Amino acid sequence: MSIKKVIYKKLLKNLSTEPFDVTFWDGSTIHYNDGISKFRLTFNKPLNRKSLKENPMIALAEGYMDKDIEVEGHLEYVMETIFSKQSSFINQPKKKLSKSTKKGNNKQTSKENASFHYDIGNDFYRLWLDPTMNYSCAYFKSEHDSLYEAQVNKMNHILKKLNLQPGQRLLDIGSGWGHLIIEAAKQYNVRSLGITLSEEQYRKTLERVEAEGLVGQVDVKLMDYRDLMNENITFDRIVSVGMLEHVGHENIPTFMDNTHKLLKEGGVALLHCITGLEEVEGNEFLTKYIFPGGAIPSIRELIDHMSQNNLRIVDVESLRRHYTLTLRHWVENFESNIDKVRDQFDERFIRMWRLYLNACAANFTYGVSDLHQFLITKGVNNDLPMTRDYLYQEDE
Incomplete structure (x- = not known):
């Protein structure tokens, strides 16, 4: 597996509670979780490595918006399986507010x-x-x-x-x-x-x-x-x-x-x-x-x-x-x-x-x-x- 794909494998292994497939830009596919796949993510091209490591939520969202990622399956259902996976990146502890991070809107x-x-x-x-x-x-x-x-x-x-x-x-x-x-x-x-x-x-x-x-x-x-x-x-x-x-x-x-x-x-x-x-x-x-x-x-x-x-x-x-x-x-x-x-x-x-x-x-x-x-x-x-x-x- 290429170094590029290692980053994706580490990120996606805890993405969802349900079985799913990920197909990469070179046509190779990885199956996650046991059972018949409920959805598929297809990466048409590699995403920016720095963005993917620093902020995977934004990187994946922008990848979808830019057609670098396609989703086969009902989008709400896919998001439900991500939210229900407690160890997924999207459910990691959010940054708590402090006096220095609180922002008011004038x-x-x-x-x-x-x-x-x-x-x-x-x-x-x-x-x-x-x-x-x-x-x-x-x-x-x-x-x-x-x-x-x-x-x-x-x-x-x-x-x-x-x-x-x-x-x-x-x-x-x-x-x-x-x-x-x-x-x-x-x-x-x-x-x-x-x-x-x-x-x-x-x-x-x-x-x-x-x-x-x-x-x-x-x-x-x-x-x-x-x-x-x-x-x-x-x-x-x-x-x-x-x-x-x-x-x-x-x-x-x-x-x-x-x-x-x-x-x-x-x-x-x-x-x-x-x-x-x-x-x-x-x-x-x-x-x-x-x-x-x-x-x-x-x-x-x-x-x-x-x-x-x-x-x-x-x-x-x-x-x-x-x-x-x-x-x-x-x-x-x-x-x-x-x-x-x-x-x-x-x-x-x-x-x-x-x-x-x-x-x-x-x-x-x-x-x-x-x-x-x-x-x-x-x-x-x-x-x-x-x-x-x-x-x-x-x-x-």
């Missing part, structure tokens, strides 16, 4: 990071999201729910948890394409404000608000959450869905402090975000190619900073398995519209997003990350229902 970088991901174009996201344009974990009352049904379920689930009352003021931090603030106004007759850093989302939300005839009741602003303090306004309810993952560990105290200051006494907030068990640096593939500046907050750091700001936890719910189903729907829609995606982007982009969506589905299946909804109040609130029954009562 207002300028936050704007640039949001634009990098969310301003790819509404036409792209429209191809594989559901008609509500919700780009976050859905809520499946049944595994047979369509993606649209599950996203409507999620929206109603959140709004019920907030226990909205007519005339109240609602703030959505990171309001996406505006579905939540519009539905809150329509269903509960509240005044809602959404803020976003994405110009594409901002423009689309304005269009939707006008089309629904809600101008004056629903508003959206293109602004950073840290600037809202200058508006001299408070809210009865605050919601944030899929935004905390973008602030960075360093800014979680600021986010919680602002939530406390923007929320009226006794007010209710719901934070919906991906969570981890420990404070670690962001996944290098995601921060390089998908979500620059992103970092998954740990449950304990979120709870710690909530308590420091007199934000009392009323309820916590995990939706991890719902996110796996959500991502599988996104993958199906993405692949069903691949020709239209190809009209907008090159093959490297397509393979990058294919890897991202499938790897994320596998990630949630094996609990590498979780998804939690935290229902919190500013100080004591004795007016919320005492049980969860109200969440599951069908609307008349």
Whole structure:
């Protein structure tokens, strides 16, 4: 065996729990693990040795993106077998955060990071999201729910948890394409404000608000959450869905402090975000190619900073398995519209997003990350229902 192949053999021997084949650029093949192969990796050319040794995850991901590696087999399944192999390189202990490695996103970088991901174009996201344009974990009352049904379920689930009352003021931090603030106004007759850093989302939300005839009741602003303090306004309810993952560990105290200051006494907030068990640096593939500046907050750091700001936890719910189903729907829609995606982007982009969506589905299946909804109040609130029954009562 050549010296080049020795590096691959050492790296790949602990890659997966399942039997698989690896075919190299010279046509030779190595079989790993006992049994009939479940998938095959084909290396069309050697990868950069230095990159492979220093950061195998990035090297293999870029090899796939550049067509230097082909995968025969379902990509999500392949990633599931890698995540389930505790000794694989992808499951090695992540670098813990320290004061020297913690990175915060200032207002300028936050704007640039949001634009990098969310301003790819509404036409792209429209191809594989559901008609509500919700780009976050859905809520499946049944595994047979369509993606649209599950996203409507999620929206109603959140709004019920907030226990909205007519005339109240609602703030959505990171309001996406505006579905939540519009539905809150329509269903509960509240005044809602959404803020976003994405110009594409901002423009689309304005269009939707006008089309629904809600101008004056629903508003959206293109602004950073840290600037809202200058508006001299408070809210009865605050919601944030899929935004905390973008602030960075360093800014979680600021986010919680602002939530406390923007929320009226006794007010209710719901934070919906991906969570981890420990404070670690962001996944290098995601921060390089998908979500620059992103970092998954740990449950304990979120709870710690909530308590420091007199934000009392009323309820916590995990939706991890719902996110796996959500991502599988996104993958199906993405692949069903691949020709239209190809009209907008090159093959490297397509393979990058294919890897991202499938790897994320596998990630949630094996609990590498979780998804939690935290229902919190500013100080004591004795007016919320005492049980969860109200969440599951069908609307008349």
